[in-house]
Amino acid sequence: MADASFELIKAMMDALKASSAVTAFVGNRVYDRVPEKQNGTPNVPFPYISLGPDTMIPETFDCFEAEEITIQWDIWSSGNGEAYGTAQCRKICDAVKRALHNVELSLPSHGLVSLSLELRRILDDPNPAINHGVMQFTGQVDLLD
Template identity: 50%
Template structure:
């Protein structure tokens, strides 16, 4: 299994296992957000709040090639989207959900089936207002070190 996909699947399972997080977003955790056509443009077809997976970067970890273990440093982003009234009007709801995402994944013991997770850590959280002036957007980034199976020498 491709390491970034396997890591994302494990992260998704960890997010879904967080009862505090699912109490806020339900099952609305997406790889690709449902869309609909509005005035000839695709727009999200989902109710606030929700979570989506964002960009992923994978780099070979060449710190020590002598141990015959291939590993990758994978950085991935999770996005939180919130708008509406009450706590969703300001950034409070977005901040709360972002904090729960961080809590669910930072230093988590995610189980991978093909590869081995060495570490996962939270590296950045940004809360911003999108250009529409309405949507609160949380950007949470994590970096993980994932080892592949041992190779023969």
């Protein structure tokens, strides 16, 4: 059986890269793992989106199995103008919400019942020049054999 969280992450990433509202800000810079320099700092220009942690809670019913999968996307911005404050980060978060919240995504091996935004936060980054948005989406997935 294929991993449902992997399939959901891939479908979400594809949806983000297909959204003109998202790509207007980040282009194709939506990463599972952000390319890094040798010192461990990101080796990509701002703004960009990266995959954060995910959790899975198994659910077993009489006639089927399901998973509640929560996936975090991190939004990063830095620079001048709107990127200096939180405006650009907030606008990217809004574009991500429109690309993923309550949308129907197709999974190759499983059934996505729902996908909804559970949380959006704008955090103070240890580097004051960087704006960091956190978005957590929860998907209800029926496991199919």
